[in-house]
Amino acid sequence: MAATEQTTAPSPTSEVRDLVTRRVAQAYSAGFITDVESETIPIGLSEDVVRLISLRKNEPQWLLDWRLKAYRRWLKMDEPKWAHVNYEPIDYQSISYFSAPKSMKDRPKSLDEVDPKLLETYKKLGIPLREQEMLAGVVPQVAVDVVFDSVSVGTTFRKKLAEAGVIFCSISEAVHDHPEIVKKYLGSVVPFGDNYFAALNSAVFSDGSFVFIPKGVRCPMELSTYFRINERNTGQFERTLIVAEERSHVSYLEGCTAPQRDENQLHAAVVELVALDDAEIKYSTVQNWYPGDENGKGGIYNFVTKRGDCRGPRSKISWTQVETGSAITWKYPSCILRGDDSVGEFYSVALTHHRQQADTGTKMIHVGRNTRSTIVSKGIAAGHGQQSYRGLVRVLPSAHGARNHTQCDSLLIGDQCGAHTFPYTEIRNPTAILEHEATTSKIGDDQLFYCRSRGISEEDAVSMIVNGFCKQVFKELPMEFAVEAQKLLAVSLEGAVG
Amino acid sequence: MNEQTHMLDIDNLHAKVEDKDILKGLSLSLRPGEVHAIMGPNGSGKSTLAHVLAGREGYTVTQGGVKFRGQDLLAMEPEERAAAGVFLGFQYPVEIPGVTNLYFLKAALNAQRKSRGEKELDAADFLAYVKQRVKQMQMDPKMLHRGVNEGFSGGEKKRNEILQMLVLQPSMMILDETDSGLDIDALKVVADGINAMRGPTTATLLVTHYQRLLDHVQPDRVHVLADGRIVKSGGPELARELEEKGYAWLQPQKAA
Ligand SMILES: Nc1ncnc2c1ncn2[C@@H]1O[C@H](COP(=O)(O)OP(=O)(O)OP(=O)(O)O)[C@@H](O)[C@H]1O
Numbered sequence A: 001m002a003a004t005e006q007t008t009a010p011s012p013t014s015e016v017r018d019l020v021t022r023r024v025a026q027a028y029s030a031g032f033i034t035d036v037e038s039e040t041i042p043i044g045l046s047e048d049v050v051r052l053i054s055l056r057k058n059e060p061q062w063l064l065d066w067r068l069k070a071y072r073r074w075l076k077m078d079e080p081k082w083a084h085v086n087y088e089p090i091d092y093q094s095i096s097y098f099s100a101p102k103s104m105k106d107r108p109k110s111l112d113e114v115d116p117k118l119l120e121t122y123k124k125l126g127i128p129l130r131e132q133e134m135l136a137g138v139v140p141q142v143a144v145d146v147v148f149d150s151v152s153v154g155t156t157f158r159k160k161l162a163e164a165g166v167i168f169c170s171i172s173e174a175v176h177d178h179p180e181i182v183k184k185y186l187g188s189v190v191p192f193g194d195n196y197f198a199a200l201n202s203a204v205f206s207d208g209s210f211v212f213i214p215k216g217v218r219c220p221m222e223l224s225t226y227f228r229i230n231e232r233n234t235g236q237f238e239r240t241l242i243v244a245e246e247r248s249h250v251s252y253l254e255g256c257t258a259p260q261r262d263e264n265q266l267h268a269a270v271v272e273l274v275a276l277d278d279a280e281i282k283y284s285t286v287q288n289w290y291p292g293d294e295n296g297k298g299g300i301y302n303f304v305t306k307r308g309d310c311r312g313p314r315s316k317i318s319w320t321q322v323e324t325g326s327a328i329t330w331k332y333p334s335c336i337l338r339g340d341d342s343v344g345e346f347y348s349v350a351l352t353h354h355r356q357q358a359d360t361g362t363k364m365i366h367v368g369r370n371t372r373s374t375i376v377s378k379g380i381a382a383g384h385g386q387q388s389y390r391g392l393v394r395v396l397p398s399a400h401g402a403r404n405h406t407q408c409d410s411l412l413i414g415d416q417c418g419a420h421t422f423p424y425t426e427i428r429n430p431t432a433i434l435e436h437e438a439t440t441s442k443i444g445d446d447q448l449f450y451c452r453s454r455g456i457s458e459e460d461a462v463s464m465i466v467n468g469f470c471k472q473v474f475k476e477l478p479m480e481f482a483v484e485a486q487k488l489l490a491v492s493l494e495g496a497v498g
Numbered sequence B: 001m002n003e004q005t006h007m008l009d010i011d012n013l014h015a016k017v018e019d020k021d022i023l024k025g026l027s028l029s030l031r032p033g034e035v036h037a038i039m040g041p042n043g044s045g046k047s048t049l050a051h052v053l054a055g056r057e058g059y060t061v062t063q064g065g066v067k068f069r070g071q072d073l074l075a076m077e078p079e080e081r082a083a084a085g086v087f088l089g090f091q092y093p094v095e096i097p098g099v100t101n102l103y104f105l106k107a108a109l110n111a112q113r114k115s116r117g118e119k120e121l122d123a124a125d126f127l128a129y130v131k132q133r134v135k136q137m138q139m140d141p142k143m144l145h146r147g148v149n150e151g152f153s154g155g156e157k158k159r160n161e162i163l164q165m166l167v168l169q170p171s172m173m174i175l176d177e178t179d180s181g182l183d184i185d186a187l188k189v190v191a192d193g194i195n196a197m198r199g200p201t202t203a204t205l206l207v208t209h210y211q212r213l214l215d216h217v218q219p220d221r222v223h224v225l226a227d228g229r230i231v232k233s234g235g236p237e238l239a240r241e242l243e244e245k246g247y248a249w250l251q252p253q254k255a256a
């Protein structure tokens, strides 16, 4: 059964339209380019390139074989066309599949060995790696792994985490240092042939984060990875794997930025989460890849496969995402609720402005008994932005007593944008209880005037109204990041809306 | 007339909405310390006047002008008018889901203070300040944590307008049918709120249909607005006369 609801913006209202058109161009504040010497392999994709990547990373044979299987599968697959997005065909032969800052060739052993220019880059982005370690104990502790183009440049707080038994490092390191865990779980949630972009990622993935929380451990701090694309004509294909053993708990956040460039860049990541019995994984994303300019030139194509497997009973996986960047977002963080009484959650804010397009949502696959899922999706469209929620709730015959609650709200700013909702359900157990609510509203002239008549500027009024709309999702983010997300939204709206 | 003695000076104001002339030569002046009531039939232009004074877009002034403390009010943006001390109590207050009353009030007050070059209030000081006003309006402090007017009853919304007024401490208040939809007790609370703002440096323009508000808030002058202009002005007794006779006797041109 598939239901489709489509809503386009109601008729224009003068004040809002003015707001949108008045201030179009605004600098993307993360749009600078870092001048580091990079080693980028020539553009193009072939078996040799896959072998070269594996060789560069000094990988074991099993991983190379896995990559090659994925590559061969990918060759036989077609790019998906069902998403509600439009873009020129991607020329996969014009992309370079590996780029590393030269100074990273001999991987640094600690932050002291990291190129100061890279540290400076992260500082500019508001991620002061070094200070963070020094200030430990003063500011809330967040361990950070940073991935610059294709490689991880450093992970903080390793020692403290190691004391707790937590492994937090780049996936490349994990392949060498913890091969048995990686081999066991890599591809176990998102198989290499899962979909077109996942297959591509499996063939060419460069780096990403690896997290392992052993039995009974509550990770002592937030874990976070910042991804940055710097080089021109490179794609970023990171791979993240998080394994939470029985009764463990972890909260993980990823942030993403890229320089402002005229051409589109491809980002095709895969994230796999595994939660064993009674484990809980909270995965938050603040995605701010370069969205392109107001005419739709440039920007990141963000085609991502994220899936969590609630493998054990009473396990819980919660996805929270704030998606403000990228020219195109194609992303459906999903939960497979395999264990009895397991819980899946998806909280999403997606904002599209100018020519941005987002087709995002989630899949909740109920397998175990009494599994529960919650979906809260908040879509904001401004300018010519296009926004689609696409969600699937599937209840298998084994899933006695499954429950889902879905809430999908769209907020339109101006009259050129669109919001669409595509909720699909497949129910094969009659005891399932599903609820679905959907609303579409727009920021009205009356709301703006009301705020202004109280002394609040129109710009602040717009961001206040939007933040109010997103509140349910923001409260799911770790405190520090909720503040960051609010600011990000305000900035995106400044350029994009008010 | 000397500008300086006037709080608000509306002179021969003509305004239209979407090519429809609504205000057709309206003149009215308030001195500091005064409360004036405006009454008049539905559709005569009372809310239009209120919106023009607060600076709502879409209302075009075609002739005449408005001075606020000698300043050209119409040249100012709505938020500048607010910071300068103009407050509009809406006939139909607007809902802003997800934005708490507390947050909204703080954002408004601090935006105004900032624009006046005053120090912004910190969270603790502000909370104490607001709680005081909430008590004054006999409202449940829990409403501070609800969305602005979100799901409020008609009467609660009106009470909330007066709360905002007490928090923002404006000098020129334009209250558009704040008394409509209030129960008897609420009317008294709202009237007390309005009276509390009365003083030698403030002025109030009360738009109302009923004498009952004016029983609690004694106006200095009462005006009748009909078909876009003031057709009659008088003392408090005019309101009582209107309550008895209606408006027809004042508009021979319409009755004919
Ligand atoms: N956007 C608009 N387009 C066309 N006509 C409008 C618009 N807004 C107001 N009007 C008209 O202007 C006239 C004055 O309206 P206004 O709201 O000022 O009346 P009012 O005196 O406040 O009435 P009430 O006592 O019912 O509140 C009405 O005839 C109304 O229909």
Ligand SMILES: [Mg+2]
Residues within 6 Å of the ligand: B046, B047, B048, B091, B176, B177
């Ligand atoms: Mg009215």
